[in-house]
Amino acid sequence: MLWLVSVVALLLIVAVIRVRDNILAAISLTFLGVSVAGAVWLLHPEFSVAFILITLVYVVAALTLVIVAAASLSEDGSTVEMRRVALASLGALPFLLVPGAQRGAVTASVDPLLLPLTAALLLFSFIIAARVSHD
Amino acid sequence: MTELIFLLILLAGGMAAVAVANSLVRVIIGAEVGIMAGIWGAALSGDLSLVAVAAVVGVAETVLMVAAVYRLAKEGYV
Numbered sequence: 001m002l003w004l005v006s007v008v009a010l011l012l013i014v015a016v017i018r019v020r021d022n023i024l025a026a027i028s029l030t031f032l033g034v035s036v037a038g039a040v041w042l043l044h045p046e047f048s049v050a051f052i053l054i055t056l057v058y059v060v061a062a063l064t065l066v067i068v069a070a071a072s073l074s075e076d077g078s079t080v081e082m083r084r085v086a087l088a089s090l091g092a093l094p095f096l097l098v099p100g101a102q103r104g105a106v107t108a109s110v111d112p113l114l115l116p117l118t119a120a121l122l123l124f125s126f127i128i129a130a131r132v133s134h135d
Numbered sequence: 136m137t138e139l140i141f142l143l144i145l146l147a148g149g150m151a152a153v154a155v156a157n158s159l160v161r162v163i164i165g166a167e168v169g170i171m172a173g174i175w176g177a178a179l180s181g182d183l184s185l186v187a188v189a190a191v192v193g194v195a196e197t198v199l200m201v202a203a204v205y206r207l208a209k210e211g212y213v
Contacts, residue, residue, distance in 0.1 A: 002137040006144055013148030013168060022160045029164050036171045039141060040178040040186070047183055106181040114184055118191040125195035129202035133209075 005039040046108035138179055145172035159207065163200050170196065 012032045016025045040047055145168055152165030170193040177185035 002141065006137060006141045009141065010144050010148070013144065013152065016148075016152050016161075016164055016168070017155055022158060025161060025164050029167055032168065033171060036145070036175055039175065043138065043178060044181060047178065047186065108183050110187050111184045114187055118188065121191060121195055125198050129198045132199075132202040133205040 001042050002039060005035050005042065008035050009039075044106055044108070046106055138175075142172055142175055142179070145169070145175060159204050163197075163204065166200065167193070167197065 009032060012028050012035065015028045016032075019025050019028065149165045149168030149172060152168055153162050154165075156162045156165060170189070174186060174189040174193065177189040
């Protein structure tokens with residue numbers, strides 16, 4: 001089933017690259033996030049509840065912010081043409097042949113120490129964002 | 136094997152979206168695809184704590200990048 005999600009993700013990335021409208025690209029990004037969440041669910045069914053929640057929060061935040069930004073900006077004519085750089089990223093293909101680590105035991109619980117740390121990170125980033133955008 | 140192909144699709148797709156971008160919003164979208172590759176890589180390790188950290192860092196960097204784009208738009212660079 002995972003290859004089906006891979007094909008869907010590939011199509012969505014091609015849609016992001018090909019489409020001309022920023023808002024349509026943001027919507028494609030949202031569907032890509034949902035497909036990644038589904039792929040994690042397929043990989044580890046133990047992760048379903050917490051991860052789906054986290055990814056939905058992430059996707060909604062990204063969608064809101066990107067759509068607001070896209071609505072306030074306008075496209076200019078200049079295009080950054082770096083297709084060769086994009087093709088060079090395919091040079092990572094031979095790494096598929098490197099043998100990876102074996103699948104270990106699944107830990108389906110979040111360390112409680114992460115909650116204050118991530119809350120502090122988010123608070124800090126929101127404060128920095130407010131200072132950057134309202135200064 | 137399919138897991139690694141999916142990871143490579145996300146990484147190379149994000150790079151490609153950044154490389155052919157024609158606006159800063161498109162650059163942000165490419166970086167988000169790269170963050171999704173990070174979340175998927177954390178999920179491959181089988182530890183939910185890593186996945187949670189990757190998702191929270193994704194939210195934080197999204198907020199910072201969009202704030203930077205607002206600032207650039209206000210100063211007329213976009």
